[in-house]
Every structure is written in C-alpha cells, then in structure tokens.
C-alpha cells in the first residue's frame with residue numbers, strides 16, 4: 001500500500017515539475033522574445049511557479065529515497081539510476097539557486113537576471129529529459 005502511495009506521489013510530482021517548467025518557460029520566452037520584463041503580477045506568478053517547482057522536486061527526492069530503500073534496499077541499483085540521481089541532484093541545486101535569486105531580486109524591486117533565468121530554464125528542460133531517459137533505462 002505504501003509502495004503504491006509513494007509511486008503515485010512520485011508520478012504526481014513528475015507531472016507537476018514538468019508542467020511548471022514548461023509553463024514558466026513559456027511565459028518567460030514570450031516576454032524575452034518581445035524584449036520585455038514581466039509586469040508585477042506575472043512576476044509574482046513566476047515566483048510562485050518557482051516555489052512550486054522546488055516543492056515538487058523535494059517531493060520527488062523524498063518519495064524517490066523511500067522507494068529506493070523499500071524496493072532495492074539502497075541507491076546501488078545500476079549505472080542508469082546513478083545518472084538519474086546525479087541529474088536530479090543538479091536539477092534540485094539549480095532550482096534552489098533560481099528561487100534564491102528570484103527572491104532576492106524581488107526583495108530589491110529588480111527583475112531577475114535574464115541570462116540566469118534563460119540558462120536555468122534551458123538546463124532544467126535538458127536535465128528533466130536526462131532524468132526521465134535514465135529512469136526508463138534504469139527500470140526497463
């Protein structure tokens with residue numbers, strides 16, 4: 001039963017993290033294309049999307065650690081799984097950095113740095129693909 005619950009939350013968090021990454025990236029891309037800075041309300045939405053994304057990643061880690069221990073008795077599963085957790089760790093670090101950066105810039109009433117946001121969104125997308133591919137290989 002707990003296995004089913006953990007898996008369900010793991011999958012729900014994947015759905016959330018991916019959706020937020022695509023949605024947030026799309027909003028930013030529209031503003032970047034028009035060379036505009038998001039207005040205050042959009043900036044608030046982007047900030048909230050960032051927090052939710054971080055929360056989803058933390059849920060992925062909690063449920064992932066529990067699943068690894070319950071099903072496989074630890075993290076030594078196979079090389080693809082190692083790649084998966086390394087990519088997931090980088091994703092978590094990037095999400096932390098971006099959230100701190102966005103928090104600090106909104107505190108100073110300044111828009112977030114465009115290059116930091118662009119690099120973070122692009123690497124976030126790439127890393128989530130790497131994690132998914134590695135998960136598919138690891139558990140096939």
Ligand code: HEM
Pocket residue numbers: 010014017060061063064065067068071085088091128131132135136139140
């Ligand atoms: C961005 C983060 C993550 C994503 C997108 C992700 C994605 C996935 C996906 C798609 C599966 C299903 C694979 C399958 O059953 O074929 C899965 C399963 C699993 N994940 Fe994650 N995961 C993430 C983070 C983590 C972390 C950090 C851990 C461990 C520390 C973890 C541990 C596991 C385990 C053990 C399973 C397999 C459960 C089973 O055998 O059915 N995941 N993950």
